[in-house]
Amino acid sequence: MTPPTRHVRISSPEPVDRSDGHPALQASVTNVPVTPAAHTAGKSAYIDPNEEAQSTHLPFDPDKVTPGPSWNPNSYFEPRADDRASSPTEAAAGARSGEELLRRLSLIPDPTFRHDLADVDPRAAHPGLNLSGRIISATFVVPYNLGYAPGNDWELNGRQGTSALFDSFSYLASAASPWNHTLVGWTGEVKEIVGARPTSSASFSSASHQALANKAAAPIPVDSKAAPEPPPQAEGIRVGRSDRERLERQLERDHGGRIVPVWLYDEKDDERDEVVLKDQSRWRQYAEHELYTLFHYKQNEPADGRAARKAWADYYRLNKMFADRILDEYKPGDIIIVHDFYLLLLPSLLRQRLPNVYIGFFLHVPFPSSEFYRCLSRRKEILEGVLGANMVGFQSYSYSRHFSSCCTRILGFDSSSAGVDAYGAHVAVDVFPIGINAASTQRTAYGDPLIEEKIKGIRELYAGKKIIVGRDRLDSVRGVAQKLQAFEMFLERYPQWHEKVVLIQVTSPSSVQSHRGADDDSKVVNKISDLVARINGNYGSLSFTPVQHFPQYLSKEEYFALLRVADVGLITSVRDGMNTTSLEYVICQKESHGPLILSEFSGTAGSLGGAIHINPWDLGGVADAINEALVMPAGQRQEQFDKLYKHVIANNVQAWTNNFLKRLMTNLSSFDQSFATPALDRAKLLYQYRQAKKRLFMFDYDGTLTPIVKDPGAAIPSDRVIRTLKTLAADPANSVWIISGRDQRFLDDWMGHISELGLSAEHGSFMRHPRSEEWENLTEKTDMSWQSEVLDTFQQYTDRTQGSFIERKKIALTWHYRRADPEYGAFQARECQKHLERTVAKKYDVEVMTGKANLEVRPRFVNKGEIAKRLVNDYGDGPGEPPEFVLCLGDDFTDEDMFRSLRQSKLPQDHVYSVTVGASSKQTLASWHLVEPSDVISVISLLNGSADASNAGAVAVIEGSVPESRT
Numbered sequence: 001m002t003p004p005t006r007h008v009r010i011s012s013p014e015p016v017d018r019s020d021g022h023p024a025l026q027a028s029v030t031n032v033p034v035t036p037a038a039h040t041a042g043k044s045a046y047i048d049p050n051e052e053a054q055s056t057h058l059p060f061d062p063d064k065v066t067p068g069p070s071w072n073p074n075s076y077f078e079p080r081a082d083d084r085a086s087s088p089t090e091a092a093a094g095a096r097s098g099e100e101l102l103r104r105l106s107l108i109p110d111p112t113f114r115h116d117l118a119d120v121d122p123r124a125a126h127p128g129l130n131l132s133g134r135i136i137s138a139t140f141v142v143p144y145n146l147g148y149a150p151g152n153d154w155e156l157n158g159r160q161g162t163s164a165l166f167d168s169f170s171y172l173a174s175a176a177s178p179w180n181h182t183l184v185g186w187t188g189e190v191k192e193i194v195g196a197r198p199t200s201s202a203s204f205s206s207a208s209h210q211a212l213a214n215k216a217a218a219p220i221p222v223d224s225k226a227a228p229e230p231p232p233q234a235e236g237i238r239v240g241r242s243d244r245e246r247l248e249r250q251l252e253r254d255h256g257g258r259i260v261p262v263w264l265y266d267e268k269d270d271e272r273d274e275v276v277l278k279d280q281s282r283w284r285q286y287a288e289h290e291l292y293t294l295f296h297y298k299q300n301e302p303a304d305g306r307a308a309r310k311a312w313a314d315y316y317r318l319n320k321m322f323a324d325r326i327l328d329e330y331k332p333g334d335i336i337i338v339h340d341f342y343l344l345l346l347p348s349l350l351r352q353r354l355p356n357v358y359i360g361f362f363l364h365v366p367f368p369s370s371e372f373y374r375c376l377s378r379r380k381e382i383l384e385g386v387l388g389a390n391m392v393g394f395q396s397y398s399y400s401r402h403f404s405s406c407c408t409r410i411l412g413f414d415s416s417s418a419g420v421d422a423y424g425a426h427v428a429v430d431v432f433p434i435g436i437n438a439a440s441t442q443r444t445a446y447g448d449p450l451i452e453e454k455i456k457g458i459r460e461l462y463a464g465k466k467i468i469v470g471r472d473r474l475d476s477v478r479g480v481a482q483k484l485q486a487f488e489m490f491l492e493r494y495p496q497w498h499e500k501v502v503l504i505q506v507t508s509p510s511s512v513q514s515h516r517g518a519d520d521d522s523k524v525v526n527k528i529s530d531l532v533a534r535i536n537g538n539y540g541s542l543s544f545t546p547v548q549h550f551p552q553y554l555s556k557e558e559y560f561a562l563l564r565v566a567d568v569g570l571i572t573s574v575r576d577g578m579n580t581t582s583l584e585y586v587i588c589q590k591e592s593h594g595p596l597i598l599s600e601f602s603g604t605a606g607s608l609g610g611a612i613h614i615n616p617w618d619l620g621g622v623a624d625a626i627n628e629a630l631v632m633p634a635g636q637r638q639e640q641f642d643k644l645y646k647h648v649i650a651n652n653v654q655a656w657t658n659n660f661l662k663r664l665m666t667n668l669s670s671f672d673q674s675f676a677t678p679a680l681d682r683a684k685l686l687y688q689y690r691q692a693k694k695r696l697f698m699f700d701y702d703g704t705l706t707p708i709v710k711d712p713g714a715a716i717p718s719d720r721v722i723r724t725l726k727t728l729a730a731d732p733a734n735s736v737w738i739i740s741g742r743d744q745r746f747l748d749d750w751m752g753h754i755s756e757l758g759l760s761a762e763h764g765s766f767m768r769h770p771r772s773e774e775w776e777n778l779t780e781k782t783d784m785s786w787q788s789e790v791l792d793t794f795q796q797y798t799d800r801t802q803g804s805f806i807e808r809k810k811i812a813l814t815w816h817y818r819r820a821d822p823e824y825g826a827f828q829a830r831e832c833q834k835h836l837e838r839t840v841a842k843k844y845d846v847e848v849m850t851g852k853a854n855l856e857v858r859p860r861f862v863n864k865g866e867i868a869k870r871l872v873n874d875y876g877d878g879p880g881e882p883p884e885f886v887l888c889l890g891d892d893f894t895d896e897d898m899f900r901s902l903r904q905s906k907l908p909q910d911h912v913y914s915v916t917v918g919a920s921s922k923q924t925l926a927s928w929h930l931v932e933p934s935d936v937i938s939v940i941s942l943l944n945g946s947a948d949a950s951n952a953g954a955v956a957v958i959e960g961s962v963p964e965s966r967t
């Protein structure tokens, strides 16, 4: 069977599906379906900074890949020939391949589809995934530091850090990968090369550059390692179109894959067609100062609100400019993968403009627990930004768990370990610990005579001594201070190792360059220097220094020599996403099998079971682990090493890349289609409504006509709801009923004045017929002695669950936990339900029901399904005649009884509209879905004849022609 199409109402300046689900319109609007997270419709304002104030392991053999030119200095992947150009023919081929991709995944909608739960078999629909096509990766910066001299070729020097990610891009761009890859990234801080001379043919972009004009070209290399940032020039660096285009050609010409630079500029001189770069570091400010800090469990001092507002505006603008650039590149069917904390708003910004796009997001750094995350002032906007993706990936399970929990606690969305239900769609959440390019590391570490020479030198220098190696970035979260303190304790506890062990610690500049504050860095430096001096003073001698500290970058040769010569690798980070050094250490220990001591707070710890795990805050424990590593018997070293090595080889960056893509595609196909409930076809509904002479409406109240709110007493109907219901009920052909769990008093108070309305209270315990003021009690003769037992149990759980309370109605009793901690509340509700089912429900004929953050008990024989059955029988054209049109809407578990009863009725099913309110991924017996209560009101308005923007498509279809097959 063919899966359904999904429809999402999105207000967007780009072409969107405005068919309202009608196939006649759909065909002409778009040929691709709406994907799960197509939901941030009309939400652009929420992240507008100006408003207030972001496995299929494809066959791979590392030893068989030939080294080839590529932009990652470590990469050995051969670039694809076809990545270098993009002619119109190629563009057309790209579009075709996008469409083919959808077809292979069975994602192209079939207009003849009939939704029927019983027929859904995801395996039949998606027999296999064939992974190939076009990928656009968005990453903060391109893999180069750029040196600029107007009119000259740009200087491109490999950028330090994030090597695993750059390796993943190299792989995607290489001939070894089946994908066609484009990388989109900021240029990074462009450094102007003073004294460079342009080529005579070059055109110049600013008056300040004219002086250089007639001299011979001689690009001056940029030293990426040294170079303190020059202060921003007041007039800025001006980059003209010809130079911008030259960079794009260079990036495309010189390197594997396509790299498309994003120009983040302070001003644009349209007359000269120049971008002006002034304060280039501003683009890092919000991400590095706010997000990086908080995600690593550090807190900034409260600061000037205006500065924070400006930083946020820059962050939004950065993400927006990425979205614009990606839109220039995008072709239908492309997959977009967004990387890391600089681009957290990008998924939603893209989704607003490309409702059908496939987006995967991967966070390379840790994600904090909700207790910490909620300190972020823009906590909602950031989560909403990421939830524009179809799948969100994390380095470790705990980070994914924190994310889902934040979505529940902060945004109120339902979540599970599999993902988050947001805006009527399912966003998958998954775990992908990234790997390194193991083959390339191995080749580099073992294939260079210079490294052998360095190894010899180090061995001679430390002859007869054990070497412990540490290499970390200069950042307090790397735990270098803890490492030194633990080493000191080790020397104190194990005097037998005096003068026999040396710790070589290399501390290189942080990859997060700016804005954590110079103070922070200098504090870390001072602390490290003090500790080194103290240890060397206490335990060193004239001929021996126990800690060798190198606060600098090492050359590649020195680095690999150190990792190979080490007896123990020591990593004590207090928090990191993943730790490349630990993985590289494993590769470098292929011959000597040195143990690895690894902090349990590193994202890598969960994957490296063969390491000795330590808590860096437990200095004594780390000291003991150092001793344990040094005295470990050869057999055990070998055994642990084998585990580590096997893992690092198998879970390399290529496998990571393929696995991420495979899971993205699998999630897209399963969540998007197999179990999806289609969006209500408004055109069809309107058509059937107009045809029918006798119509029945059954509306649930909470969550259907009004949004769910924290306080039940506050969920009152708006004027619009009242007016809309009144108009609908005024039509003599319509019988309109509210079928609710609410009690009579609530329904009387808020809707009792609409005399044409029928009301059913407490899940069917009471009924008030239209134009009557009398309530019929359907439970009159029922034994109510169960109530006191239920009340006792509810009271016990209320006492134990802060924020919970009991709602007493005449018959039904409800225990609410919406104001309690969501996880604890849900846990207590499960416990309470089990208890009641074992006790009261065994003695009496009552049902214990789970609602939205509540638990309810009522007599089993009254339920909404029974009421629905009764009303269908009562409201036909004549005795025994069914109504010609039924619309039934509800949002929670108790409403499924109505949907079931309609399915079981003898009514012609195409005249029955059972509609659940919520995500299309929700398990339901309804045949259609609407996302939220405002959609329900909009649909009723459509039937009342006052169409709003989201109904325009349906009206157009009905007032034009409707294909016979649909009527």
Ligand SMILES: O=P(O)(O)OC[C@H]1O[C@H](O[C@H]2O[C@H](CO)[C@@H](O)[C@H](O)[C@H]2O)[C@H](O)[C@@H](O)[C@@H]1O
Residues within 6 Å of the ligand: 700, 701, 702, 703, 707, 708, 709, 710, 711, 712, 713, 715, 739, 740, 741, 742, 743, 807, 814, 816, 818, 851, 852, 853, 854, 856, 892, 894
């Ligand atoms: O059948 P319904 O009309 O959907 O009523 C079901 C229950 O709704 C109310 O509780 C729910 O809505 C509240 C207001 O949004 C919310 O605070 C609460 O968490 C929800 O469970 C009502 O209080 C119950 O009596 C109804 O049975």
